[in-house]
Amino acid sequence: MTAIAPTGHGDAIGPGGTRGVRGGRGVELCLLVGAVLIAVYGYVAVGLARDGAVPPDAARYGAGLGLLALLAHLTVRLCARYADPLLLPIAVLLNGLGLVLIYRLDLETPADRAAPTQLVWSTLGVALFIAVVAALRDHRALQRYAYVCGAAALLLLAVPILFPEVNGARIWIRVGPLSFQPGEFAKVLLAVFFAAYLAANRDALAARGHRGHRDLDALPGADGGPRGRMRLPPGRVLGPVVTIWLVSVGVLVLERDLGTSLLFFGMFVIVLYAATGRASWVAVGLLLASAGAFAVGSVEPHVHGRVEDWLHPFASIEAGRGPGQLAQSLFAFAAGGMLGTGLGRGDSVLIGFAAKSDFILATAGEELGLVGLTALFLLYALFVARGYRTALALRDPFGRLLATGLATVPALQVFVIAGGVMGLIPLTGMAMPFLAQGGSSVVTNWIIVALLVRVSDSARAPDPPPTLTGAPASAVGRAEARR
Amino acid sequence: MIPCIRRAAGLCLLLLAALLVNAVRVQLVEAPVLDKNPANRRPALARYAEPRGNILVGGRPVTGSRDSGGRLRHERTYTEGPLYAPVTGYSSQTYGTTLLEHTEDTVLAGTSAMLTALPLWREFSRTRAPGGNVETTIEAPLQRLAFEGLRGKRGAVAALEPSSGRILALVSSPSYDPAALSGTGRRTTGAWARLNARSDQPMLNRALRQTYPPGSTFKLVTAAAALESGVVEDPDGPTGAPEPYLLPGTRTRLPNEATGCGRASLAYAIRWSCNTVMAHLGVTVGLPGMLEAVGRFGFNDGSLRVPSAVARSHFDRELTVDRLALSSIGQYDTRATPLQMAMVAAAVANEGEIAHPYLVERTTTAGGDTVRRQLRTSYRRAMRPTTARVLQRLTVEAVERGSGRRAAIPGAIVGGKTGTAQHGMDNIGTPYAWFIGWAKDPDEVRPAVAVAVVVEDAAAKRQDISGGGSAAPIARAVMAAALRGR
Numbered sequence: 014m015t016a017i018a019p020t021g022h023g024d025a026i027g028p029g030g031t032r033g034v035r036g037g038r039g040v041e042l043c044l045l046v047g048a049v050l051i052a053v054y055g056y057v058a059v060g061l062a063r064d065g066a067v068p069p070d071a072a073r074y075g076a077g078l079g080l081l082a083l084l085a086h087l088t089v090r091l092c093a094r095y096a097d098p099l100l101l102p103i104a105v106l107l108n109g110l111g112l113v114l115i116y117r118l119d120l121e122t123p124a125d126r127a128a129p130t131q132l133v134w135s136t137l138g139v140a141l142f143i144a145v146v147a148a149l150r151d152h153r154a155l156q157r158y159a160y161v162c163g164a165a166a167l168l169l170l171a172v173p174i175l176f177p178e179v180n181g182a183r184i185w186i187r188v189g190p191l192s193f194q195p196g197e198f199a200k201v202l203l204a205v206f207f208a209a210y211l212a213a214n215r216d217a218l219a220a221r222g223h224r225g226h227r228d229l230d231a232l233p234g235a236d237g238g239p240r241g242r243m244r245l246p247p248g249r250v251l252g253p254v255v256t257i258w259l260v261s262v263g264v265l266v267l268e269r270d271l272g273t274s275l276l277f278f279g280m281f282v283i284v285l286y287a288a289t290g291r292a293s294w295v296a297v298g299l300l301l302a303s304a305g306a307f308a309v310g311s312v313e314p315h316v317h318g319r320v321e322d323w324l325h326p327f328a329s330i331e332a333g334r335g336p337g338q339l340a341q342s343l344f345a346f347a348a349g350g351m352l353g354t355g356l357g358r359g360d361s362v363l364i365g366f367a368a369k370s371d372f373i374l375a376t377a378g379e380e381l382g383l384v385g386l387t388a389l390f391l392l393y394a395l396f397v398a399r400g401y402r403t404a405l406a407l408r409d410p411f412g413r414l415l416a417t418g419l420a421t422v423p424a425l426q427v428f429v430i431a432g433g434v435m436g437l438i439p440l441t442g443m444a445m446p447f448l449a450q451g452g453s454s455v456v457t458n459w460i461i462v463a464l465l466v467r468v469s470d471s472a473r474a475p476d477p478p479p480t481l482t483g484a485p486a487s488a489v490g491r492a493e494a495r496r
Numbered sequence: 497m498i499p500c501i502r503r504a505a506g507l508c509l510l511l512l513a514a515l516l517v518n519a520v521r522v523q524l525v526e527a528p529v530l531d532k533n534p535a536n537r538r539p540a541l542a543r544y545a546e547p548r549g550n551i552l553v554g555g556r557p558v559t560g561s562r563d564s565g566g567r568l569r570h571e572r573t574y575t576e577g578p579l580y581a582p583v584t585g586y587s588s589q590t591y592g593t594t595l596l597e598h599t600e601d602t603v604l605a606g607t608s609a610m611l612t613a614l615p616l617w618r619e620f621s622r623t624r625a626p627g628g629n630v631e632t633t634i635e636a637p638l639q640r641l642a643f644e645g646l647r648g649k650r651g652a653v654a655a656l657e658p659s660s661g662r663i664l665a666l667v668s669s670p671s672y673d674p675a676a677l678s679g680t681g682r683r684t685t686g687a688w689a690r691l692n693a694r695s696d697q698p699m700l701n702r703a704l705r706q707t708y709p710p711g712s713t714f715k716l717v718t719a720a721a722a723l724e725s726g727v728v729e730d731p732d733g734p735t736g737a738p739e740p741y742l743l744p745g746t747r748t749r750l751p752n753e754a755t756g757c758g759r760a761s762l763a764y765a766i767r768w769s770c771n772t773v774m775a776h777l778g779v780t781v782g783l784p785g786m787l788e789a790v791g792r793f794g795f796n797d798g799s800l801r802v803p804s805a806v807a808r809s810h811f812d813r814e815l816t817v818d819r820l821a822l823s824s825i826g827q828y829d830t831r832a833t834p835l836q837m838a839m840v841a842a843a844v845a846n847e848g849e850i851a852h853p854y855l856v857e858r859t860t861t862a863g864g865d866t867v868r869r870q871l872r873t874s875y876r877r878a879m880r881p882t883t884a885r886v887l888q889r890l891t892v893e894a895v896e897r898g899s900g901r902r903a904a905i906p907g908a909i910v911g912g913k914t915g916t917a918q919h920g921m922d923n924i925g926t927p928y929a930w931f932i933g934w935a936k937d938p939d940e941v942r943p944a945v946a947v948a949v950v951v952e953d954a955a956a957k958r959q960d961i962s963g964g965g966s967a968a969p970i971a972r973a974v975m976a977a978a979l980r981g982r
Binding site for chain 2: 283286288327335336340343348350351354358390397398401413417421427432435437
């Protein structure tokens with residue numbers, strides 16, 4: 014919070030003119046060098062701990078990561094030179110550390126090596142980052158594709174239902190040796206759709222009767238509204254909201270994916286709140302979500318089992334069936350203690366299945382300790398904070414809501430999976446952003462970074478282009494009218 | 497819109513803060529409990545991650561470590577498992593540790609704080625010192641001879657250096673290979689089940705953990721009690737024990753294997769093992785005197801550690817007079833470990849004082865620096881030196897001219913006492929053959945060795961299984977080797 018507050022009133026709201034903001038590309042480059050060095054150091058530390066020698070390909074790994082970082086940096090320098098200088102280094106650092114952790118776990122499972130594949134996916138992710146930053150010169154262009162994005166997201170979410178269940182969840186599409194989770198890509202598409210839809214309809218949803226396109230932000234307190242006036246908005250506007258809720262529940266029931274469902278709904282509620290300023294929406298949303306989660310949790314055995322595991326992580330030990338995954342994960346975190354065992358010296362591989370993906374944080378917790386874990390959480394917090402700061406600094410509602418949605422995705426995702434593997438909330442399969450093994454996830458995260466870099470460039474640019482507030486909103490309006 | 501976005505940001509950061517608080521809960525607050533959860537395999541993994549230190553006999557390791565390549569990485573190996581099993585015990589990934597593998601575990605596993613000059617650094621860096629080594633007092637030639645002597649029989653041998661308490665040989669037969677229990681999996685559990693199912697109990701450490709009725713060898717203890725209490729003042733004078741001797745208060749006649757025991761002297765009774773004389777002396781000393789005397793030898797002491805735990809040797813605290821008579825000749829409920837009887841012989845040889853027996857000479861770091869050296873300590877004074885010298889003479893006579901002739905070694909002073917212990921309901925079990933003795937080089941001041949041998953042989957005929965017949969030759973071989981080794 015403190016990271017945002019001091020800047021909010023100053024340069025965020027000031028209309029146009031010079032804001033004394035320099036691009037910060039030099040800072041970004043320095044931070045990138047630091048990020049790459051930390052990742053390479055981690056890689057070397059693993060080798061030293063395991064074999065007592067620097068891994069032979071440490072230089073190649075460093076050069077590869079450095080090259081990716083450099084290309085991304087050059088793209089930002091050329092195409093988005095006012096972008097926030099922290100976003101890219103944080104992404105590179107997290108991705109680099111993720112590769113180190115996966116490589117480290119690969120040493121325990123020589124038959125199943127995931128780090129090379131992850132490196133390929135990371136490269137693809139950076140390539141997409143470069144493509145998005147280079148091709149998308151103004152984020153407001155996305156507004157035009159709002160309904161396309163929404164439909165595509167629904168399609169991506171629906172497709173895995175046709176594919177066989179994997180480990181209790183239907184979230185995968187498998188084509189030959191390739192498999193990916195379309196739900197990951199749906200996150201970005203839905204963020205775009207929510208932002209565009211709510212930017213266009215926020216007045217109607219705010220349900221304050223007739224109101225023109227006044228600049229609400231210029232009137233402090235206007236968002237809060239008088240309390241006690243809870244009128245439901247007209248069904249025409251409410252429809253899509255209910256649809257989203259149904260989709261979330263549908264995802265939960267049909268795909269048995271509690272995490273994705275929670276993520277979509279959480280992001281939607283937060284963006285809805287940001288757009289309308291109606292706390293009642295949040296209340297209704299939370300009520301619906303809890304009702305849905307409770308109903309599904311009691312009825313659906315897979316989800317019910319997860320809740321039971323959360324409440325009684327050691328029940329399987331007492332029953333003589335040995336420790337379950339969650340118990341093993343807790344053991345790993347406990348073994349890390351304050352300082353951790355050191356990279357390459359832990360036994361988090363005992364978690365077994367999904368140690369490199371859903372449970373990757375346990376390896377970080379065991380080998381880097383509470384200190385390392387805190388650093389990781391702070392990195393995520395910083396990333397999210399920079400995303401929100403961008404949202405505050407932007408002037409167009411679509412951009413604001415888009416940045417809010419994009420910053421919310423990793424925040425919720427980190428909470429859901431980290432809280433899950435540490436016994437804070439029921440465990441649900443989900444990738445730790447950037448750290449976890451998983452191609453779809455890493456690629457999606459790079460697209461999120463690209464979009465945030467793009468909007469932050471608009472937010473921080475000293476001489477903003479003339480406001481187009483009306484045009485894109487009416488484009489959505491037209492699209493809706495045609496429907 | 498801006499306050500809402502700010503509140504949303506606040507919510508997101510609140511979620512991350514919740515994660516941090518939860519991380520503190522799991523990693524610091526609950527960690528000690530989670531670390532100790534029996535299902536947590538980390539302690540086991542750390543334990544077997546590095547090769548275990550070795551147990552040494554005569555400067556050479558009798559143990560080793562094998563990299564199994566499994567998750568519990570290093571497995572214990574034994575160079576001559578059955579020979580040294582009563583010394584080393586086993587170190588099993590499935591069944592834990594016993595004997596020296598158990599008592600010296602912190603040194604062998606490298607967890608002892610004494611192995612490192614900077615224990616705090618080890619704590620901080622979470623590294624383990626390489627496993628240290630344990631040097632035993634066992635003398636390989638004695639151990640081997642005792643083991644060979646018991647081959648094919650059931651029994652045990654314990655040999656001590658009387659002056660220091662060093663345990664020179666500790667053999668139990670039949671034995672087993674502890675290497676069969678080292679690992680995990682079906683082969684290990686199968687071996688465990690087979691060893692436990694065998695009726696001859698190969699995993700029983702007969703030298704330390706099994707008690708036998710000591711039979712006539714116990715007469716040395718009774719003799720010491722009689723001499724110490726003044727019941728016998730002249731060992732060569734008549735004791736007044738009648739023959740036939742009826743157990744007091746009964747009409748049961750106590751038989752003698754030897755002849756000429758009527759009113760015989762203590763010297764004659766020890767030399768030829770007269771039951772009647774010793775039972776009579778025990779009764780004359782009385783229960784309180786006998787209890788005091790046996791306690792001075794270590795009977796009824798359950799706390800002896802060498803450092804492996806030694807079973808408690810037993811003499812009843814409450815007895816009727818007839819049973820006191822039987823107990824005084826090592827029958828009825830009197831029971832002793834072979835080590836206890838070796839300590840009796842050592843007390844005789846060492847002027848009445850028993851040095852605390854011990855198995856570990858010193859422990860070292862992997863690099864050879866001494867971690868701890870065992871110093872000689874006194875265990876108990878069993879009798880006055882004058883009493884001990886009398887018993888030395890009597891036991892030497894027993895070997896030179898009495899029942900223990902087969903233990904005699906030319907050129908050496910050897911004292912000893914045979915025993916044939918009845919056991920079982922109405923004494924129908926095959927008797928145990930005993931021999932306890934000591935040997936000394938005439939040119940040396942200190943005795944070289946004290947030894948106790950027990951043979952329980954189901955196959956032998958009753959006549960053959962006298963202490964003089966089957967136990968004495970084994971004792972002789974061990975004592976001769978000890979004299980040679982000086």
